[in-house]
Amino acid sequence: MSGKLIVFEGVEGCGKTTQMTLCSQWLESLSVSFVLTREPGGTELGKHLRRLLLEKSENKPVGEVTELLLYAADRAQHIEQELKPNLADGKYILCDRYTDSTIAYQGYGRGLNMSLINQLNYIATGGLESDLTIWLDVDVEVGLSRKRGSEAALDRIEQETIAFHRRVQQGYTELAATYPSRIFRVDGSLSKEVVYENIKEILNKRLLSILTPDS
Ligand code: T5A
Numbered sequence: 001m002s003g004k005l006i007v008f009e010g011v012e013g014c015g016k017t018t019q020m021t022l023c024s025q026w027l028e029s030l031s032v033s034f035v036l037t038r039e040p041g042g043t044e045l046g047k048h049l050r051r052l053l054l055e056k057s058e059n060k061p062v063g064e065v066t067e068l069l070l071y072a073a074d075r076a077q078h079i080e081q082e083l084k085p086n087l088a089d090g091k092y093i094l095c096d097r098y099t100d101s102t103i104a105y106q107g108y109g110r111g112l113n114m115s116l117i118n119q120l121n122y123i124a125t126g127g128l129e130s131d132l133t134i135w136l137d138v139d140v141e142v143g144l145s146r147k148r149g150s151e152a153a154l155d156r157i158e159q160e161t162i163a164f165h166r167r168v169q170q171g172y173t174e175l176a177a178t179y180p181s182r183i184f185r186v187d188g189s190l191s192k193e194v195v196y197e198n199i200k201e202i203l204n205k206r207l208l209s210i211l212t213p214d215s
Contacts, residue, residue: 049070
């Protein structure tokens with residue numbers, strides 16, 4: 001596979017979508033072939049799974065293990081239909097969330113068994129890791145207040161307790177410390193423009209310098 005898998009991670013409202021849009025405009029200006037995708041919901045099947053996972057339903061709660069399996073199913077489909085073919089085509093993939101989300105949310109957040117999560121991540125991905133992961137680090141209160149300030153209603157996971165979101169944040173902190181050559185922390189509390197410049201610097205240094213030595 002000759003493309004690159006670049007993943008954006010972080011707690012709710014950390015700015016992934018905003019930064020992925022800016023980065024895609026930059027890649028376009030460099031004539032780099034890329035795709036934008038996300039988990040859950042990067043395939044037709046995944047769109048259905050995303051709705052099931054994120055819709056708030058008072059009388060039909062989603063079980064924790066069910067939730068884990070649905071995220072794994074979404075990922076397995078995404079890998080086969082989107083990630084592998086596009087990587088084989090040499091494309092850059094900007095992906096909103098990947099395996100670290102499952103570790104942070106279902107592992108640290110829900111407290112599910114970490115070796116089970118790692119096994120499921122492996123089954124879903126066949127061992128495909130990101131080439132580089134940008135972790136947008138913001139306080140959970142800041143991220144959630146951004147989400148509350150936007151028009152969309154909070155989804156099922158966003159409505160979890162603050163303690164849950166803090167555990168997720170702790171998960172990202174520990175993941176970044178464990179995988180320093182893959183996960184790069186960017187301070188997501190800075191302005192959108194500054195966050196973008198910081199991400200661009202990392203991408204340029206780590207991935208794009210081969211293609212665009214002068215940019
Ligand atoms: N999940 C996912 C699991 O539990 N396990 C898994 O394995 C996986 C894959 C997916 C949910 O599923 C969970 C995690 C999630 O709960 P999502 O796709 O992340 O959900 O949901 P989105 O709504 O797309 O994303 P977020 O809610 O996390 O928001 P973003 O994309 O991080 O933030 P963004 O860019 O939309 O910005 C939010 C608001 O903040 C403003 C924006 O303008 C916007 O209004 N903003 C800033 N404001 C000030 N300063 C900045 N630097 C700003 N950047 C953005």
